[in-house]
Amino acid sequence: MSAPRVSFEFFPPQSIAASFRLWDTVQTLAPLDPSFVSVTYGAGGTTRKLTHDAVATIGKNYGLNVAAHLTCVEATRAETLEIVEGYAAAGVTEIVALRGDPPKGADGFTPARDGFASSVELIEALAATGKFNIRVGAYPDQHPEAATAQADVDYLKRKIDAGASAAITQFFFEAETFFRFRDRCVAAGIDAPIIPGIFPIENWTKARNFALRCGTKVPAWLDEAFAAATRDGREELLSIALATEMCTELREGGVEDLHFYTLNKPELTREVCAALGVSPKAALSEVA
Numbered sequence: 001m002s003a004p005r006v007s008f009e010f011f012p013p014q015s016i017a018a019s020f021r022l023w024d025t026v027q028t029l030a031p032l033d034p035s036f037v038s039v040t041y042g043a044g045g046t047t048r049k050l051t052h053d054a055v056a057t058i059g060k061n062y063g064l065n066v067a068a069h070l071t072c073v074e075a076t077r078a079e080t081l082e083i084v085e086g087y088a089a090a091g092v093t094e095i096v097a098l099r100g101d102p103p104k105g106a107d108g109f110t111p112a113r114d115g116f117a118s119s120v121e122l123i124e125a126l127a128a129t130g131k132f133n134i135r136v137g138a139y140p141d142q143h144p145e146a147a148t149a150q151a152d153v154d155y156l157k158r159k160i161d162a163g164a165s166a167a168i169t170q171f172f173f174e175a176e177t178f179f180r181f182r183d184r185c186v187a188a189g190i191d192a193p194i195i196p197g198i199f200p201i202e203n204w205t206k207a208r209n210f211a212l213r214c215g216t217k218v219p220a221w222l223d224e225a226f227a228a229a230t231r232d233g234r235e236e237l238l239s240i241a242l243a244t245e246m247c248t249e250l251r252e253g254g255v256e257d258l259h260f261y262t263l264n265k266p267e268l269t270r271e272v273c274a275a276l277g278v279s280p281k282a283a284l285s286e287v288a
């Protein structure tokens, strides 16, 4: 089997120490020749400028194809479109368009006054500019706000029809979850690529809590596996083995692209990529 195409998600740094970690992560993973990398947008739009700066700097310094995440939270349409114009002016052509999570402490999503009320509205506005390749989020385990699993698929169809070219999924723990979701998408007439989001687990307790907040189902066998691995000090080995195994199953099921949630820690992602045959590509000029 050939190596998959990979892409990586980063988050914008909020301190000097975090900046060093981000650059270390980019430097470690850029040689793996990702098809794109993306930079998240803090909940509630809190990293508006940092996201922009990280996107522009990574693009300029590493020549990578960088996608900026953008959400509808706490911004008017005019403010959001101003950010969008800033990206276009900086030569950014890729956006991951999301409704967004509300700021900490808020009780669910409330559209800002004069703001985009949904991801579909944001996607329509982005598509109308004709300047961006738009990717969107998708939820194999069902988004916590979705009435049913089918409602999620129907909503994804609306997002693709509004102008998105591909979807990146929330992380999940079993390949079968992705395959069932992909089947439902195909049945609903979605023909855009659906890229699985892969989360190599650095810390099981944190990952588990995060999963529960996102609606990602936690299988009992995973709890047991991590309990045993933690006892033996083999958490990292287990994480690499599990992510590699799941990615291999996805590849065998016809998946060509894998998107890694790096959390700005490159080691596990690099190990999983290596196990999948994704090796650094050095330019001839660098080795000659």
Ligand code: FAD
Residues within 6 Å of the ligand: 039, 040, 041, 042, 043, 044, 069, 070, 071, 096, 097, 098, 099, 100, 101, 118, 119, 120, 136, 137, 138, 139, 143, 145, 146, 147, 151, 152, 153, 155, 156, 168, 169, 170, 197
């Ligand atoms: P949507 O697809 O718009 O909504 C999620 C589900 O809720 C839908 O599938 C549908 O079932 C239901 N729903 C929502 N609105 C409606 C409606 N109007 N009518 C009917 N049903 C509706 N969050 C951030 O804050 N910053 C980020 O950078 C970020 N990056 C992400 C990247 C990826 C790949 C993913 C998968 C998620 C990311 N998130 C991010 C989290 C995301 O913002 C949250 O999951 C949010 O709650 C939903 O955003 P969405 O655009 O994916 O949802």
